[in-house]
């Protein structure tokens with residue numbers, strides 16, 4: 245378990261992202277309330293946009309070596325989310341397979357690239373804290 249606030253916060257944000265995507269799947273599969281599904285999709289897009297930016301700032305802060313690859317995956321995910329929202333806005337309801345595909349992509353990203361980044365950041369943060377305490381700053 246991580247002890248620095250940035251890693252904890254990033255883990256918490258991933259949990260929110262997955263919860264929103266899971267709720268989107270449930271809303272899409274019931275098909276009763278398309279307005280609710282649209283609202284959840286809007287929230288997922290907005291939340292993911294802010295979360296990805298904050299993660300990218302942390303990557304820059306610690307000079308993360310896989311930044312470009314990770315950024316490209318964020319861009320792909322945002323394109324998928326925006327495309328789903330665009331279709332949904334054209335009065336075509338998000339289908340259950342589309343919602344499940346979004347959940348699967350996010351889960352895949354979080355369990356691979358994000359896991360590697362959080363581990364890297366935790367080590368970097370621990371090292372930076374040790375350097376600070378040795379130098380007395």
Ligand SMILES: [Fe+2]
Pocket residue numbers: 296299314318353357358
């Ligand atoms: Fe990420």
